[in-house]
Amino acid sequence: MRSLLRLWPFVRPVRARLFTAAFVAVVASCVSLVIPLVLKWLVDGPVAAGDTGGVWLGGGFLLLLGLAEALLFGLRRWLVARPLSGVEAAMRAALYRRLQRLPVAFHDRWPSGQLLSRGTTDLQKLRMFLTFPLTFLLVNGVTILVGGVLLVAQRWSLGLVLLSPLLPLLVLCSVFEAKYGRAARVVQDQIGDLTTVVEESVLGIRIIKGFGRHRSQARAFKELTGRLRASELRKARLLAWIWGLNTTLPECALGAALVLGAVQVADGVLSAGTLVAFLSTALALRWPVESIGFLLAMSNEAATATDRYFEVMDEPEVRDAPVADEPGTRDAPVADGPEVRDVPPAGGERAGGDRPRSAPGGLVFSGVEFRYPDAPPDAPPTLQDVTLHIRPGETMALVGATGSGKTTLTALVPRLYDPTAGRITLDGRDLAAIGRDEVRSLVAVAFEEPTLFSATAAENVLMGAADAQEGDLRRALRVAQADGFVDALPQGGATPVGEQGLSLSGGQRQRLALARAVVGRPRFLILDDPLSALDVHTEALVEAALRQVLATTTALVVAHRPSTVLLADRVALLSGGRITAVGTHHELLRDNAEYATLMSGEEEAAR
CATH class of the missing domain: 1.20.1560.10 (ABC transporter type 1, transmembrane domain)
Known part of the structure; x- marks a missing residue:
């Protein structure tokens, strides 16, 4: 009973019809109990006396009682069918x-x-x-x-x-x-x-x-x-x-x-x-x-x-708790722990960067630590004391060995997880003080493993922006170099891509996921190795178009290949859950042995 009583909030809106149906069923059941009393009168009276007319009268009463019982039970069924299907829904x-x-x-x-x-x-x-x-x-x-x-x-x-x-x-x-x-x-x-x-x-x-x-x-x-x-x-x-x-x-x-x-x-x-x-x-x-x-x-x-x-239903939701802003956090630069040396990007200012590099804000990680909820208590945190500042309009490449925590770090920005300790700010605003809906309107993501839904190609892309128009869709497809194969589909963008997008190749799925990330012109863009499934020729075309998008946003790009790293102004090396070096690709290649080792295989292939 304790369990079943928990259904009451869902049943309450239809309680009138349920109570009426129960009353009707009780009446119908009681009608069935009247039949034996009629039988008693029939046997002891007309049957015993040989009264044929009385027998027909008793039979008529029995027929009426049977019909009444059937109609009442039918009414009960009609009363409960629609409301209970609504309760289930x-x-x-x-x-x-x-x-x-x-x-x-x-x-x-x-x-x-x-x-x-x-x-x-x-x-x-x-x-x-x-x-x-x-x-x-x-x-x-x-x-x-x-x-x-x-x-x-x-x-x-x-x-x-x-x-x-x-x-x-x-x-x-x-x-x-x-x-x-x-x-x-x-x-x-x-x-x-x-x-x-x-x-x-x-x-x-x-x-x-x-x-x-x-x-x-x-x-x-x-x-x-x-x-x-x-x-x-x-x-x-x-x-x-x-x-x-x-x-x-x-x-x-x-x-x-x-x-x-x-x-x-x-x-x-x-x-x-x-x-x-x-x-x-x-x-x-x-x-x-x-x-x-x-x-x-x-x-x-x-x-x-x-x-x-x-x-x-009893699992606790992660609700957005308002966090009081510290004095000056919205208008002043955020103190984010140990100073990170600012290195100008190779080739000077990037085209399209309309804000000076000294401007406050951007994406800032300050002493961030993260441990997965189901991790053993004695296991070290996945991320430890991550301190990093990605300036407004800057693209930062994140490089590290497998298992270093790159994907975990990128998942913190759209608040798929919240840090165990430390602080993340977007343009000076504490991420924990921003509602998840607002965060996800500011931050767009493209994961290494693209997930598509059983919808059309266009619908999958437009999931990245609820108010996007046809022009935004075409622009996003061009950036991802997906307009060619989408237009070649039997119904163009209106073609269903099937469950998980399995009717498309891996590279096509990845390009649609990239188009979904850029369609809404996000202020912050998180890309987790978004070009890993592309051939060299397509990758070069996508990178050329992507540079224009990156020029107008603040971006964190997980990269494994030098070609992807060269999209960024600076590179951060993540090792053992910590940021161990920040600089340009050429500086780290020259001064950091671990980074040079990570890039060496791809460098040889590039040569």
């Missing part, structure tokens, strides 16, 4: 909104299949519970109570015999229901795991086929389905015990009442009509009693689904 929308607002760290540790199963099968179970068990647990309870009163009123000795199994059933059901709830949780978790495997297999089908791993994947899938089957069979066994007990004990009591009633009729102490009415009432109670176990099992599954749903 509202819960699914709330879950999706929460998933969008939860931090990236949450998605790092949660398998996607578990989230999918919560948004599909779990919510379907909840809708089924609200549609059927929620109402009929009440209806059947009222029916059993009213029917029990009628049984005792008709013949108290037979009524007590028939009601004798109730207490044992309550005890046995409580034992089995607890076990059934645990079994239901195991099954639902296993369905989530199975969904994850299916999703990964579909998304990774090229790898599976390319390495001939379809048989091993099939074996792994078969093992998972085998475990799920075993869990489902355990659930079925428990439900069989519940259903069997709920059927056997009342049937035994009914048989005993029938024998005792027949003896009393033979002795003349009980009329045949009363016995017929008594047995008809008992049969009317047969389904409410037998279904209790089934309804409780469905309720247990719904409670488990509710717990799983709220496991996600």
Whole structure:
């Protein structure tokens, strides 16, 4: 009950129709209990007296009662169908909104299949519970109570015999229901795991086929389905015990009442009509009693689904807390730790740089430290005391060995993660004091692994700016050298690119991701090795067009090749989670052995 009561905020808007439907169902169930009373009158009156007209009258009453019961149950179904589908839709929308607002760290540790199963099968179970068990647990309870009163009123000795199994059933059901709830949780978790495997297999089908791993994947899938089957069979066994007990004990009591009633009729102490009415009432109670176990099992599954749903909904969102500005932070240069030597870019001022290099602001990292939330407590931070100043209008290349923390550092700027310690400022404003929506309107990103959605090529690019026009789209495609292949698609920019953009090559996907980053003319641009999948000729064309974009923005570019590094005014070397050197490409190549080693392989290839 504690779990299921958490559904009330979603059910509250449709409570009037639900209560009306429950009332209608109770009335319909009580109508069914009137039928035995009509039978009693019919048997003891017209049938015993041989009154044919009375028999037809009684039959007419029975027909009307049956029609009324059917119509009332139909009305109940009509009352709940539309509002409960709305409840399911509202819960699914709330879950999706929460998933969008939860931090990236949450998605790092949660398998996607578990989230999918919560948004599909779990919510379907909840809708089924609200549609059927929620109402009929009440209806059947009222029916059993009213029917029990009628049984005792008709013949108290037979009524007590028939009601004798109730207490044992309550005890046995409580034992089995607890076990059934645990079994239901195991099954639902296993369905989530199975969904994850299916999703990964579909998304990774090229790898599976390319390495001939379809048989091993099939074996792994078969093992998972085998475990799920075993869990489902355990659930079925428990439900069989519940259903069997709920059927056997009342049937035994009914048989005993029938024998005792027949003896009393033979002795003349009980009329045949009363016995017929008594047995008809008992049969009317047969389904409410037998279904209790089934309804409780469905309720247990719904409670488990509710717990799983709220496991996600209870995850804390990372909310934007206002941070008071320190005196002068908006208008004065930010003191960012150890002084970083300013080296003018090779070739003088870059074309398009309309602000002096001494201007305050830009992108500043001050003593930044970051540790992933799920990292072992004794593990060193991924980033330690990172201090770096990227001046307004400047492009800074970030270079480092694999695992040095480059991607992590770039993820801090759009607030995909927040620093564990230290401070980041955008044009003198503390990043922690800027709302995430505003940050992401100022900062655009292009990741090394481009992610495209099941939409058209144009829609994927325009995700980078909600208010972008057709001219902005064409400009972004030209910058990324993507206009040629996009125009060559069957429907041009209106061509769907398929799930994950798998209908395109790696280089095409990367160019669309780059176009998405530049379409909104962002003030700050973060590029994580955006040209790694391009051939030399296309890379040169993209770099030439990209220089014009970089001239009007403040940019941090993760680079592995000298050709990409040469887009930047200065270079920062990240080693072991720290900035160990800052300067121009030629200076670091001359003075820093680690940097020269990182660049040497590409330098040889360039020669």
